[in-house]
Amino acid sequence: MEQAARMRKRGQINVVLKKYPDQEHALLSHQETDVLEKPEHVAYKKMQQELNEFIGLKNIKDFMKEIYAWLYLNQKRQDEGLKAGKQVLHMVFKGNPGTGKTTVARLIAKMFKEMGVLEKGHLIEAERADLVGEYIGHTAQKTRELVQKSLGGILFVDEAYSLARGGEKDFGKEAIDTLVKSMEDQQHSFVLILAGYPKEMDRFLKLNPGLPSRFPMKVTFPNYTVKELLLMAKKMVKERDYQLDNRAEDTLKDLLTYTKEKQEEHFSNGRFIRNLLERSIRSQAVRLLEEGKFEKVDLMTIKSVDLTKAFHHTDVRIE
Ligand SMILES: Nc1ncnc2c1ncn2[C@@H]1O[C@H](COP(=O)(O)OP(=O)(O)OP(=O)(O)O)[C@@H](O)[C@H]1O
């Protein structure tokens, strides 16, 4: 989607879509105007407000603005009788676990609904087992049923490459073929998002040459930095009426640095933080019960020991 979109009507919008070398999709650079505050942009504003609650994700924020601008401008062009670009909205999301893929897909579904692009705006999450059947003909039927359920919304297929796992003879191939056919037959009725680990997604797309052109929008979800993860943690504890004391913050930083390095692409980013904190809250509860401490400040404070105890729990620490 490397195109320049300009609307000079009363000089209100002047947006240029640029291609950055390190990112697969075009980013939007814009001159800040308050034009997006207008009621007609409510779909964008709502989505932006929700997205602003998220730490980091700068490229996703730009990407969402880009799709909005593109759809909006296409509408304006149609109104003026100009040719509007073909709107293929199927996407590929590449990112490690817990980087926000499902959350962002949900937001896109909502925004598309607000904009009238999708009728219902719901998200159906599926994986291989939901699409692939056990006997000949079963797969096509299962996949078609899932597409049927997704009409008016988004069908989000996680670990999409697992469909190509067994090669030519595997039923997974039938699922891919059925999906592709549905994309063509029901072009404007649903959006398909294929998601998964970056390397595996690249390989999958390369091995299925018919696919990349059908998914013009490719979005990379970067791993969060330790700094971003810490901010995320502080936000999550605050939302739950808890706080980390100074030592707990240092411990959390150490745990994050260690785990991120050790698990590499298996590190589950936002999900790791959430699991660790939820576990820590339970560790803290046991500690306070045993210590018999129930002052407000005690009830609120997560200590270093709560984090380390939680960390050693298998729910949190995936080896
Ligand atoms: N930028 C962020 N700011 C705050 N919380 C976040 C952010 N990104 C992810 N999270 C939180 O991390 C958790 C995982 O996010 P999500 O399920 O969207 O990731 P995912 O990429 O779909 O993961 P998976 O591949 O494991 O399905 C959620 O609880 C989400 O709220």
Ligand SMILES: [Mg+2]
């Ligand atoms: Mg997910």
